[in-house]
Amino acid sequence: xxxxxxxxxxxxxxxxxxxxxxxxxxxxxxxxxxxxxxxxxxxxxxxxxxxxxxxxxxxxxxxxxxxxxxxxxxxxxxxxxxxxxxxxxxxxxxxxxxxxxxxxxxxxxxxxxxxxxxxxxxxxxxxxxxxxxxxxxxxxxxxxxxxxxxxxxxxxxxxxxxxxxxxxxxxxxxxxxxxxxxxxxxxxxxxxxxxxxxxxxxxxxxxxxxxxxxxxxxxxxxxxxxxxxxxxxxxxxxxxxxxxxxxxxxxxxxxxxxxxxxxxxxxxxxxxx
Amino acid sequence: xxxxxxxxxxxxxxxxxxxxxxxxxxxxxxxxxxxxxxxxxxxxxxxxxxxxxxxxxxxxxxxxxxxxxxxxxxxxxxxxxxxxxxxxxxxxxxxxxxxxxxxxxxxxxxxxxxxxxxxxxxxxxxxxxxxxxxxxxxxxxxxxxxxxxxxxxxxxxxxxxxxxxxxxxxxxxxxxxxxxxxxxxxxxxxxxxxxxxxxxxxxxxxxxxxxxxxxxxxxxxxxxxxxxxxxxxxxxxxxxxxxxxxxxxxxxxxxxxxxxxxxxxxxxxxxxxxxxxxxx
Amino acid sequence: xxxxxxxxxxxxxxxxxxxxxxxxxxxxxxxxxxxxxxxxxxxxxxxxxxxxxxxxxxxxxxxxxxxxxxxxxxxxxxxxxxxxxxxxxxxxxxxxxxxxxxxxxxxxxxxxxxxxxxxxxxxxxxxxxxxxxxxxxxxxxxxxxxxxxxxxxxxxxxxxxxxxxxxxxxxxxxxxxxxxxxxxxxxxxxxxxxxxxxxxxxxxxxxxxxxxxxxxxxxxxxxxxxxxxxxxxxxxxxxxxxxxxxxxxxxxxxxxxxxxxxxxxxxxxxxxxxxxxxxxx
Numbered sequence: 001x002x003x004x005x006x007x008x009x010x011x012x013x014x015x016x017x018x019x020x021x022x023x024x025x026x027x028x029x030x031x032x033x034x035x036x037x038x039x040x041x042x043x044x045x046x047x048x049x050x051x052x053x054x055x056x057x058x059x060x061x062x063x064x065x066x067x068x069x070x071x072x073x074x075x076x077x078x079x080x081x082x083x084x085x086x087x088x089x090x091x092x093x094x095x096x097x098x099x100x101x102x103x104x105x106x107x108x109x110x111x112x113x114x115x116x117x118x119x120x121x122x123x124x125x126x127x128x129x130x131x132x133x134x135x136x137x138x139x140x141x142x143x144x145x146x147x148x149x150x151x152x153x154x155x156x157x158x159x160x161x162x163x164x165x166x167x168x169x170x171x172x173x174x175x176x177x178x179x180x181x182x183x184x185x186x187x188x189x190x191x192x193x194x195x196x197x198x199x200x201x202x203x204x205x206x207x208x209x210x211x212x213x214x215x216x217x218x219x220x221x222x223x224x225x226x227x228x229x230x231x232x233x234x235x236x237x238x239x240x241x242x243x244x245x246x247x248x249x250x251x252x253x254x255x256x257x258x259x260x261x262x263x264x265x266x267x268x269x270x271x272x273x
Numbered sequence: 274x275x276x277x278x279x280x281x282x283x284x285x286x287x288x289x290x291x292x293x294x295x296x297x298x299x300x301x302x303x304x305x306x307x308x309x310x311x312x313x314x315x316x317x318x319x320x321x322x323x324x325x326x327x328x329x330x331x332x333x334x335x336x337x338x339x340x341x342x343x344x345x346x347x348x349x350x351x352x353x354x355x356x357x358x359x360x361x362x363x364x365x366x367x368x369x370x371x372x373x374x375x376x377x378x379x380x381x382x383x384x385x386x387x388x389x390x391x392x393x394x395x396x397x398x399x400x401x402x403x404x405x406x407x408x409x410x411x412x413x414x415x416x417x418x419x420x421x422x423x424x425x426x427x428x429x430x431x432x433x434x435x436x437x438x439x440x441x442x443x444x445x446x447x448x449x450x451x452x453x454x455x456x457x458x459x460x461x462x463x464x465x466x467x468x469x470x471x472x473x474x475x476x477x478x479x480x481x482x483x484x485x486x487x488x489x490x491x492x493x494x495x496x497x498x499x500x501x502x503x504x505x506x507x508x509x510x511x512x513x514x515x516x517x518x519x520x521x522x523x524x525x526x527x528x529x530x531x532x533x534x535x536x537x538x539x540x541x542x543x544x545x546x547x548x549x550x551x552x553x
Numbered sequence: 554x555x556x557x558x559x560x561x562x563x564x565x566x567x568x569x570x571x572x573x574x575x576x577x578x579x580x581x582x583x584x585x586x587x588x589x590x591x592x593x594x595x596x597x598x599x600x601x602x603x604x605x606x607x608x609x610x611x612x613x614x615x616x617x618x619x620x621x622x623x624x625x626x627x628x629x630x631x632x633x634x635x636x637x638x639x640x641x642x643x644x645x646x647x648x649x650x651x652x653x654x655x656x657x658x659x660x661x662x663x664x665x666x667x668x669x670x671x672x673x674x675x676x677x678x679x680x681x682x683x684x685x686x687x688x689x690x691x692x693x694x695x696x697x698x699x700x701x702x703x704x705x706x707x708x709x710x711x712x713x714x715x716x717x718x719x720x721x722x723x724x725x726x727x728x729x730x731x732x733x734x735x736x737x738x739x740x741x742x743x744x745x746x747x748x749x750x751x752x753x754x755x756x757x758x759x760x761x762x763x764x765x766x767x768x769x770x771x772x773x774x775x776x777x778x779x780x781x782x783x784x785x786x787x788x789x790x791x792x793x794x795x796x797x798x799x800x801x802x803x804x805x806x807x808x809x810x811x812x813x814x815x816x817x818x819x820x821x822x823x824x825x826x827x828x829x830x831x832x833x834x
Contacts, residue, residue, distance in 0.1 A: 010366075013400075020397050024386050028426075038745030045752045052756060056766050057614060060621045065613045108381055110346045113369040114398060123383075193599045200606050207613035212605075269362060270348045 021122045073143035079202045079226035080136025082166035087129040093174040097181025162229035168250025176257035182264030201226030277320035281352035284313040312338040314506035323480040327497035335506040373443030377455030382427045389423045399446035413441045416471045433464035450482045490526040575676035582680025597693045622765040631704035638694045642685035643723040651734025652743045707793035718787035721807035728814035738825040759785025779810035
């Protein structure tokens with residue numbers, strides 16, 4: 001079997017298995033129907049808090065640094081889409097330092113003939129959190145409508161590309177943080193911090209001061225997970241450079257982080273835990 | 274070539290010591306103070322196909338480290354290891370297709386989903402055909418009898434039930450080697466008997482090679498013609514159980530092992546290489 | 554006391570002794586938390602990031618405007634910081650802890666002990682709160698003050714009354730958490746209830762927004778509930794917006810709610826203990 005077809009078959013195998021995991025999760029969650037609806041409901045509650053905040057503020061002021069209510073809502077709506085994908089599928093990376101490295105659950109993962117990162121990610125999924133993505137789409141459509149935004153034909157594929165890029169950024173950042181767990185023993189508490197920082201991406205970058213903007217753009221590029229892509233979809237073409245960078249930043253961030261992950265695994269296996 | 278061939282297998286760990294106090298913590302940032310621990314020290318371990326080998330040792334003697342190296346989790350510091358035609362830590366994804374592992378303390382199955390669904394997922398992961406899957410499930414069910422709780426999630430199972438499922442899961446893909454780490458721990462007498470019956474069966478019928486790490490010497494007595502004893506990283510004994518009985522009389526296995534720990538070296542029965550010839 | 558040493562004799566534990574017991578629990582919890590003090594350091598940094606988001610936001614909202622909802626920019630920034638710093642210690646995990654104990658069946662053990670389950674829980678929460686004040690709230694507040702100086706109370710009286718009101722807020726918040734935790738007697742899925750409670754607290758306690766921001770009809774409804782006494786009113790006392798007799802009114806209101814919620818929780822407890830089968834492990 002040539003190397004080429006081996007890789008392709010490998011990848012196909014992983015994809016098939018991903019869908020099987022997914023069906024499993026949905027089946028399980030469906031079995032606990034009450035719990036499922038409660039999760040969805042409480043997620044919506046959380047979103048409603050953010051929404052209430054924005055709406056109430058805008059009853060008092062007409063605009064924030066030139067951004068109107070509908071624009072802010074639009075950005076928030078877009079932000080929720082990749083965020084929902086992350087919460088639904090990639091959240092488990094949070095557990096790597098504690099559960100997998102410190103407690104040695106990684107051993108079990110290494111004994112299976114599948115990519116280790118893939119296994120960790122897929123072992124716990126919360127597909128019900130995709131409600132966040134759905135909510136985001138709804139908010140985007142509603143606020144886009146309210147501001148009289150007419151999407152051009154290329155806005156649709158562009159949205160897909162931008163969402164992909166944004167999700168890659170989350171994947172990258174959290175894979176990197178998870179990988180740090182291979183060097184530190186247990187959590188350093190970095191993840192909650194970064195998680196909080198990711199919320200900064202919900203608002204226009206113009207409200208942040210220089211150094212913070214810099215961090216959000218080039219270090220922990222959450223600005224590309226919310227603001228910049230949303231701005232371009234609102235036809236604020238002064239940000240086009242940034243927006244188009246989104247998928248590239250996403251790929252780079254994930255590629256770099258996965259590389260760190262691989263080194264981390266090597267360390268785990270070379271020196272043990 | 275034997276199925277498992279490890280020569281001069283060594284594993285060293287660096288144990289970092291945390292310095293005391295604030296100044297210590299500060300210095301630790303720049304230069305860590307460590308000692309080197311030799312968990313496994315130049316072990317030779319050769320196993321032929323179809324063998325059932327017991328592997329015993331005190332806690333911290335190096336048992337799990339050896340197994341981790343044989344299963345590809347850890348990379349040895351020195352020495353060579355070749356299992357089932359692979360170097361375990363290289364080609365991990367290919368190598369693991371041919372082995373099955375059961376941890377006594379931890380389940381390999383998914384906690385929240387029905388056991389049968391776990392099995393089905395594993396079938397996909399290991400690329401087992403539908404027919405073979407069904408056939409093996411039926412065969413294992415005959416001895417292990419898990420049919421009644423196949424549709425329960427793992428978290429609802431008793432220890433004995435879980436162990437039966439874990440064993441099945443480890444063998445669904447017909448691996449060449451089965452590594453067991455304390456499979457009968459915490460089980461009652463009947464539970465242990467069932468597991469042992471099953472292991473005997475798959476070893477004799479499917480010629481699955483079994484490496485059994487255990488603290489329960491009853492397991493060894495019941496199942497293993499050969500036993501390897503490790504202590505402080507070194508192999509104290511690796512040979513037939515009969516030989517031990519011949520040397521020390523049919524004492525309890527426990528007493529024999531205690532004597533070995535205390536330093537009485539038994540005579541090796543025969544060179545490991547010839548094992549296959551006399552114990553086909 | 555010789556009486557209590559006699560085995561098999563059940564004598565009611567004296568009030569004085571019980572009080573000492575609770576005090577001891579407060580101290581114990583404080584000491585327990587000391588073990589985790591290193592994680593508090595990252596926690597402070599974490600908190601600063603959270604508050605930072607609000608700082609930028611409010612800074613942008615206020616740009617070029619004098620006052621909104623009765624507060625000018627400086628007051629608003631102070632409000633946000635004080636609200637979050639206070640929250641860092643009055644925040645309670647009681648709801649989850651109680652729910653876990655109910656689910657595990659541990660609660661059954663607690664019932665045969667000669668003290669009040671609730672008082673013990675409150676005592677431990679207080680111990681933890683003391684710890685968080687010393688090791689979290691105060692350092693965090695100080696750190697933030699150096700990064701971005703915020704307003705201080707207009708006089709020492711306001712400061713003192715603020716502390717009093719915040720203590721009241723702490724008690725009320727703990728009671729609400731406790732009651733939420735009791736819901737575990739009746740349902741397995743408490744996470745939804747807890748999330749709802751957190752959302753309601755965030756929205757109506759004044760943490761997220763000063764209540765004065767809400768439209769009139771919403772304010773009228775919020776007035777009927779204890780939530781705004783937890784953060785909004787204490788914060789206004791801090792800012793000097795509530796002075797003199799009005800402060801007394803706030804304290805009395807808090808006392809009323811403490812009594813009311815206390816009654817509710819006692820009734821809830823009695824009802825639950827009588828009618829609900831305690832779940833096994």
